[in-house]
Amino acid sequence: MDKGLPQPGLCNCLAIRKAARHVTQYYDSHLAPTGLRTTQFSILARLKRLGPRTINELAADLVLDRTTLGRNLGPLERDGLVAVGVDPRDRRSRVLDVTEAGAERLTEARRRWTDAQRGFDEAFGGPQAAALRQTLAVLVNTDLGAAEPPGQ
Amino acid sequence: MDKGLPQPGLCNCLAIRKAARHVTQYYDSHLAPTGLRTTQFSILARLKRLGPRTINELAADLVLDRTTLGRNLGPLERDGLVAVGVDPRDRRSRVLDVTEAGAERLTEARRRWTDAQRGFDEAFGGPQAAALRQTLAVLVNTDLGAAEPPGQ
DNA sequence: GGATAATAGGTGCATATACGCCTAATGCAA
DNA sequence: TTGCATTAGGCGTATATGCACCTATTATCC
Numbered sequence: 001m002d003k004g005l006p007q008p009g010l011c012n013c014l015a016i017r018k019a020a021r022h023v024t025q026y027y028d029s030h031l032a033p034t035g036l037r038t039t040q041f042s043i044l045a046r047l048k049r050l051g052p053r054t055i056n057e058l059a060a061d062l063v064l065d066r067t068t069l070g071r072n073l074g075p076l077e078r079d080g081l082v083a084v085g086v087d088p089r090d091r092r093s094r095v096l097d098v099t100e101a102g103a104e105r106l107t108e109a110r111r112r113w114t115d116a117q118r119g120f121d122e123a124f125g126g127p128q129a130a131a132l133r134q135t136l137a138v139l140v141n142t143d144l145g146a147a148e149p150p151g152q
Numbered sequence: 153m154d155k156g157l158p159q160p161g162l163c164n165c166l167a168i169r170k171a172a173r174h175v176t177q178y179y180d181s182h183l184a185p186t187g188l189r190t191t192q193f194s195i196l197a198r199l200k201r202l203g204p205r206t207i208n209e210l211a212a213d214l215v216l217d218r219t220t221l222g223r224n225l226g227p228l229e230r231d232g233l234v235a236v237g238v239d240p241r242d243r244r245s246r247v248l249d250v251t252e253a254g255a256e257r258l259t260e261a262r263r264r265w266t267d268a269q270r271g272f273d274e275a276f277g278g279p280q281a282a283a284l285r286q287t288l289a290v291l292v293n294t295d296l297g298a299a300e301p302p303g304q
Numbered sequence: 305g306g307a308t309a310a311t312a313g314g315t316g317c318a319t320a321t322a323c324g325c326c327t328a329a330t331g332c333a334a
Numbered sequence: 335t336t337g338c339a340t341t342a343g344g345c346g347t348a349t350a351t352g353c354a355c356c357t358a359t360t361a362t363c364c
Contacts, residue, residue, distance in 0.1 A: 009285060009289060010269070010285070011194070011197075011265070011269070012175060012269065012272050012276075012281055012284070012285060013175050013176060013178075013179040013190050013194075013268070014190075014194050014214075015284070015285040015288045015289065016168065016171055016172045016175050016284075016288060017172050017175075017176060017190070017191075017194070018214065018215040018288070018292050019168055019172075019215075019288040019291050019292050020168045020169050020171075020172035021215045021216065021351080021352095022215050022291065022292050022296070023164060023165050023168050023169075023291070023296070024165060024169065024351090024352095025217075025351095025352080026165075026296040026297070026298065027165040028352085028353095029298040029299045030298075030299040032299070032353095033299075037318095037319065037320085038165050038166075038169065039169075039319080039320065039321095040319090042163070042165075042166050042169070045163075054342080054343095055342075055343065056341090056342065056343085062166075062170065063170040063171075063173045063174050064173065064320095064321080064322095065177075065321065065322045065323085066322095066342080066343075067321085067322065067323080067343080067344080067345085068320070068321050068322060070343065070344070070345095071319090071320075071321080071322095071344095071345095072319080072320070072321090074319090075318085075319070087342095090329075090330070090341090090342080091328085091329060091330090091342095092328065092329045092330070092341065092342040092343070093329095093341095093342060093343085094342080094343070112299070113163070115299070116165070116299070117162070117163070117164065119296060119297060120164050120296060123294050123295065123296050123297070124164075124290075124291060124294050124296075128287070129164055131287075132164070132167070132168075132287055132291070133161060133162070133164060133167040135280070135283075135284055135287070136167045136168060136170070136171040137161060137167065138276075139171050139174065139175070139276060139284070140170050140171050140174050142275050142276050143275065144174070144175070144178040144271060144272060144275050144276070145178075145271060145275070146178065146181040146182075147181045147182040147184070147185075147264070147267070147268070173321080173322095176321090176322095177321095177322080180322085180323095184323095189348095189349065189350085191349080191350065191351095192349090206312075206313095207312075207313065208311090208312065208313085216350095216351080216352095217351065217352045217353085218312080218313075218352095219313080219314080219315085219351085219352065219353080220350070220351050220352060222313065222314070222315095223314095223349085223350075223351080223352095224349080224350070224351090226349090227348085227349070239312095242311090242312080242359075242360070243312095243358080243359060243360085244311065244312040244313070244358065244359045244360065245311095245312060245313080245359095246312080246313070
């Protein structure tokens with residue numbers, strides 16, 4: 001009877017990806033009126049909080065691949081929400097900063113985000129949500145390593 | 153002192169998305185030798201377990217948008233791992249099924265997946281992982297609703 | 305049975321994600 | 335100071351994700 005086959009619900013990766021899609025669609029529906037996606041909101045919010053940062057620094061904070069963040073900056077820079085400059089102390093680096101327009105957009109988006117958070121807490125439970133965030137924070141800081149190359 | 157500004161780590165959406173990226177990269181590194189991404193592996197594994205299903209049915213199971221699954225089928229169909237046919241009882245529907253080549257690829261990928269699961273449990277803790285999966289299953293089945301339209 | 309509503313997917317568009325390879329700039333050592 | 339390793343990003347490519355809008359097909363109601 002399917003001995004050895006993985007049972008539904010046993011895959012850590014599928015479990016978290018399904019949940020991420022579920023939650024993302026919910027937050028996106030709240031943020032939609034602002035014209036920001038959740039990823040864009042995250043970038044703006046973290047950058048605003050951290051202050052000017054390089055691509056590598058911000059990418060690490062967001063657990064984003066460096067090149068992914070680089071591309072995600074495209075729409076934000078195009079719309080004048082994030083400024084990208086060259087670090088004078090290291091001209092290899094790009095310094096990112098939230099523009100005034102970006103800050104205004106962020107303020108508006110934070111209102112929607114607060115609504116989403118409240119709705120989430122009501123549906124899922126505030127304490128459960130806090131516990132889940134804590135667990136996920138531990139997970140993100142857990143070094144899972146990578147697959148060993150198939151060397152002999 | 154930043155009163156009212158969301159503190160880092162308070163956003164449910166960012167927390168789960170960061171964790172999803174972290175875990176996805178880990179599982180992808182294990183599955184890479186098979187030529188399958190985690191999403192493709194999920195599709196094959198679920199379809200194999202559920203048996204032939206329509207796009208809508210499989211998409212709901214995977215918490216994927218219908219159109220997203222439709223596009224994700226492209227590479228799988230191109231590589232002959234999934235067969236897409238028309239349901240004779242309802243010619244609007246497409247019936248998906250794992251091909252023989254798909255089943256073989258899946259068997260190979262399951263070995264890598266098992267390694268990844270073992271590594272995950274070792275690093276994060278087996279009981280903690282099981283508890284997290286359970287929590288995420290509850291979350292996925294929690295109706296978060298959607299933002300109310302800005303009606304009058 | 306024919307008009308109409310509802311459903312299953314497809315397509316255009318835009319963003320999200322990351323690997324591999326490349327160039328530019330910096331750091332370091334002989 | 336020059337030569338090489340290291341580091342910061344960019345770019346090509348491919349897949350992932352979902353909304354708005356569209357067609358085809360089926361169900362329903364008079």
